[in-house]
Amino acid sequence: MATVKKSAKKAAKKAPAAKGTKYVYTWGNGKADGNGSMKALLGGKGANLAEMTRIGLPVPPGFTITTEVCTYFYANKKTYPSSLQAQMEAGVKNMEKIMGCKFGDAKGLPLLVAVRSGARDSMPGMMDTILNLGLNDETVKSLAAVTKNERFAWDCYRRFVQMYGDVVLGVQKTEGEDHEPFEVVIEEFKHEKYHKDIIDSDLTADDQKELVKRFKALVKDRTGKGFPSDPWEQLRGAAGAVFSSWMNDRAIVYRRKYNIPAEWGTAVNVQAMVYGNTGDTSGSGVAFTRNPANGVNEFYGEFLVNAQGEDVVAGVRTPDPVALMKKAMPKPFAELMKVRQILEKHFKDVQDVEFTVQEGKLFMLQTRNGKRTAAAALKFSMDMVKEGLIDWKTAVLRNPADQLDQLLAPIFDVTEAKNAKELAKGLPAGPGAASGKIYLNADRAAAAAERGERVLLVRNETSPEDLRGMIAAEGILTAKGGVSSHAALVARQMGKVCICGASAIDIDYDKKTVKVAGETFKEGDYLSIDGTSGTVYGGELKTAPSEIITGIVDGDKASKKTEKFKSFLKLMEWCEQATRMAVRTNADTPEQTRIALAFGATGIGLTRTEHMFFEGDRIDAMREMILATSLPARKKALAKLLPYQREDFTGIFKALKGLPATIRLLDPPLHEFLPHSKEQQLDLSKKIGVPVETIIQRVHDLHEFNPMLGHRGCRLGIAYPEITEMQARAIFEAAADVAKKKIAVKPEVMIPLVGFSKEFDLQAEIVHAVAKEVMAEKKVTFEYQVGTMIEVPRGALTADEIAKGAEFFSFGTNDLTQTALGISRDDMGAFLMPYIESEVFSKNPFATLDATGVGQLMETAVTKGRSTRPNIKLGICGEHGGDPDSVKFCHKLGLNYVSCSPYRVPVARLAAAQAAIEEGKGAAPAKKAAKKAAKKAPAKKAAAKKVAKKAAKKAAKKK
Ligand code: PEP
Ligand code: MG
Numbered sequence: 001m002a003t004v005k006k007s008a009k010k011a012a013k014k015a016p017a018a019k020g021t022k023y024v025y026t027w028g029n030g031k032a033d034g035n036g037s038m039k040a041l042l043g044g045k046g047a048n049l050a051e052m053t054r055i056g057l058p059v060p061p062g063f064t065i066t067t068e069v070c071t072y073f074y075a076n077k078k079t080y081p082s083s084l085q086a087q088m089e090a091g092v093k094n095m096e097k098i099m100g101c102k103f104g105d106a107k108g109l110p111l112l113v114a115v116r117s118g119a120r121d122s123m124p125g126m127m128d129t130i131l132n133l134g135l136n137d138e139t140v141k142s143l144a145a146v147t148k149n150e151r152f153a154w155d156c157y158r159r160f161v162q163m164y165g166d167v168v169l170g171v172q173k174t175e176g177e178d179h180e181p182f183e184v185v186i187e188e189f190k191h192e193k194y195h196k197d198i199i200d201s202d203l204t205a206d207d208q209k210e211l212v213k214r215f216k217a218l219v220k221d222r223t224g225k226g227f228p229s230d231p232w233e234q235l236r237g238a239a240g241a242v243f244s245s246w247m248n249d250r251a252i253v254y255r256r257k258y259n260i261p262a263e264w265g266t267a268v269n270v271q272a273m274v275y276g277n278t279g280d281t282s283g284s285g286v287a288f289t290r291n292p293a294n295g296v297n298e299f300y301g302e303f304l305v306n307a308q309g310e311d312v313v314a315g316v317r318t319p320d321p322v323a324l325m326k327k328a329m330p331k332p333f334a335e336l337m338k339v340r341q342i343l344e345k346h347f348k349d350v351q352d353v354e355f356t357v358q359e360g361k362l363f364m365l366q367t368r369n370g371k372r373t374a375a376a377a378l379k380f381s382m383d384m385v386k387e388g389l390i391d392w393k394t395a396v397l398r399n400p401a402d403q404l405d406q407l408l409a410p411i412f413d414v415t416e417a418k419n420a421k422e423l424a425k426g427l428p429a430g431p432g433a434a435s436g437k438i439y440l441n442a443d444r445a446a447a448a449a450e451r452g453e454r455v456l457l458v459r460n461e462t463s464p465e466d467l468r469g470m471i472a473a474e475g476i477l478t479a480k481g482g483v484s485s486h487a488a489l490v491a492r493q494m495g496k497v498c499i500c501g502a503s504a505i506d507i508d509y510d511k512k513t514v515k516v517a518g519e520t521f522k523e524g525d526y527l528s529i530d531g532t533s534g535t536v537y538g539g540e541l542k543t544a545p546s547e548i549i550t551g552i553v554d555g556d557k558a559s560k561k562t563e564k565f566k567s568f569l570k571l572m573e574w575c576e577q578a579t580r581m582a583v584r585t586n587a588d589t590p591e592q593t594r595i596a597l598a599f600g601a602t603g604i605g606l607t608r609t610e611h612m613f614f615e616g617d618r619i620d621a622m623r624e625m626i627l628a629t630s631l632p633a634r635k636k637a638l639a640k641l642l643p644y645q646r647e648d649f650t651g652i653f654k655a656l657k658g659l660p661a662t663i664r665l666l667d668p669p670l671h672e673f674l675p676h677s678k679e680q681q682l683d684l685s686k687k688i689g690v691p692v693e694t695i696i697q698r699v700h701d702l703h704e705f706n707p708m709l710g711h712r713g714c715r716l717g718i719a720y721p722e723i724t725e726m727q728a729r730a731i732f733e734a735a736a737d738v739a740k741k742k743i744a745v746k747p748e749v750m751i752p753l754v755g756f757s758k759e760f761d762l763q764a765e766i767v768h769a770v771a772k773e774v775m776a777e778k779k780v781t782f783e784y785q786v787g788t789m790i791e792v793p794r795g796a797l798t799a800d801e802i803a804k805g806a807e808f809f810s811f812g813t814n815d816l817t818q819t820a821l822g823i824s825r826d827d828m829g830a831f832l833m834p835y836i837e838s839e840v841f842s843k844n845p846f847a848t849l850d851a852t853g854v855g856q857l858m859e860t861a862v863t864k865g866r867s868t869r870p871n872i873k874l875g876i877c878g879e880h881g882g883d884p885d886s887v888k889f890c891h892k893l894g895l896n897y898v899s900c901s902p903y904r905v906p907v908a909r910l911a912a913a914q915a916a917i918e919e920g921k922g923a924a925p926a927k928k929a930a931k932k933a934a935k936k937a938p939a940k941k942a943a944a945k946k947v948a949k950k951a952a953k954k955a956a957k958k959k
Contacts, residue, residue, distance in 0.1 A: 605899020
């Protein structure tokens, strides 16, 4: 953790706080210092509160303490800039003026405030909210007197002491405790007085007074200090707690998962309280302007009468669907519907709002772009284009590429689900199907997942402490809470299957059991959950692929009729329109090729020929070839391999129907193919008729200390040219046979692991010679290319030399990462997490391209390759070709295509299209600037035109 803190410090040092800096931005009464575009400085919440105020929505007044203060706080031993107090006082004064009451007033109505954190993006794990701040033993009395509502005043005070005690003073459950200490006090009190479980809103004023007393005693007992009564001390304490929460473990875990820089910091929002807990004409709710689980255009959320916002999101009471508010509070509901329209029109996206109704009057407390599932994102984007809210390019950008595979995620096998025992129903909070062993605690769930088990996390409700378990689980099931509870929000964001509020399940944390429908499940037993319908099943259920998969891959007619399928196709069509870079696939069989083409691949970017030998007894012929000790023996084995290869290539060429196929010559890291166990060696000996002693000796001779850097790639073909010869023959004979059937073929023969141009030349010479021979023998001509992989640093650094002979480059970024970083691609498990935790890596470099390091080698190769051969074809076929961030980087490099596994093709297509659209947005101002220049200086019109032309050309080239 120390390193994380250090980086925040470093950032602060870079930007020391200037004198006279504005640290506090106020809003209220239709006016705001800030606006919606200032998220970096004001955080998402603060910026949008300012924006809502500006557009005339009913927002209680308040102020934002900027993220710069957070940076200052960490750079200066947790202290504040000297001018902050005065600026906060001015902020409080502004609120007092608008609200007509005073902060800390023990005689009249006291101004109470809510304090909330607000990072640029909302972040579970950080301090969330403290309500009713400003109450003490005196102000609570004046609040009760002025409102003539004693129960309400003490309810506010009780909540305040509880929240403040928990998040500011740190009175939280310790190891071994399963419940929050304040909740334990409440439960004990309820049973002591009422001998049953009553809901909080049934507690009387006297009950609340008693609870405040007990809470304060708890605080004293746990912290050794009394509860602070000075409102300003409370406010400073709350702000400090927000800033401190930026560096707590949960926030760090979250930032790491979502790649949020520690340097961003958080803002603090202080807002005048409005009260949802004054009685039956008041309430609080959270809602989405459209359904974030399935995308349906319906107001979707939850509402609780006589409650403050925390009650809705904490999942402690299960709220009502917001639609019921229409009946209970028709006027504020109608107003809310108007606000819904205004917000979507203004922000042009689905909003996630928090609101409070105080005695019939509606107040908006927050708006932000709603988190959504991939299915909802797809539907929102399609619908909003139809409604004219956004254009198609924005729609493409609205579908997160790294979420797209959720759409391709499995559902339960229909017949299995029909026959399975339905145990309970809950709220469908995260779509998809998941089956796994249940665990009732996040740590045990995470540990089980680490052991390789598929896990379901089952809790009464989740809190940010459960994040690790949620990340590890396939699915999350809660007994309490609604669709906007912590569990639901976080699950949706992570793309996890989730059911909330399945109230029929009875969890016993001590016994580690779940009782439901008369059955008892222990930890480690299987349950299955359908997060689309909200159904909980007993046992383990098989899953089935999504309609998109069955529609595209199997051509299933019913799937093709679904809205999801049609929308997906439309999205892909738009991607096609926007993209500059092509997407190919890494495929080794005709079936894989067929699937990839169905997903829109435009050719094969990598066929690993050694993978073609994994099937059946082909591996024996391959092993025979590797183990051969003489040329005749090797040729004999190669003769066996040739027909297999020719047959495979024929199938692939036919499946491609004239699209290009990059076929890589043999690159077997030998250790992957040698028979290591005695059993395997004996078996092989029988099959190929070579004495087992010879095999053992040969395996011994071929042993390599570092096989990844050993006798593989083109080194094999240079030592044994007959291997290259056989492969080239198989490729070209297949091409000739297919071409004769009047099917176009475009073979591209690729030489692996080239670091020296001579390596390439030696291998290319053989390939060209065989091509000539085969064309003459078969009396047919066809076009072909010979190129290379760039996958060792020397290859990248001497790309200009290599490009003299190579007609294309394909970046093998698996090996290029391995060799550039000097880190074995197979052996980083032991230090990957510590490296990510200490921020050496921000992401696994074998999954997401290390743009600064490996990317530089690629850039060099691109520049040098093009300097020799301007139209050289450039692609990537390492695993990074299916990773959205890496695809975007490849676009920036100007590659012609990326290649990835068949099921990643849609993800790569979406990322490639987004890269083109984002670049187009960036390029436009260049054109505009040139135009402006032309207008400004008519005398120099000709020259300006030239500039404009140049800029336009540059922009077009970039596209
Ligand atoms: C690579 O190294 O990126 C590559 C595609 O080749 P392989 O993974 O087969 O070594
Ligand atoms: Mg490689």
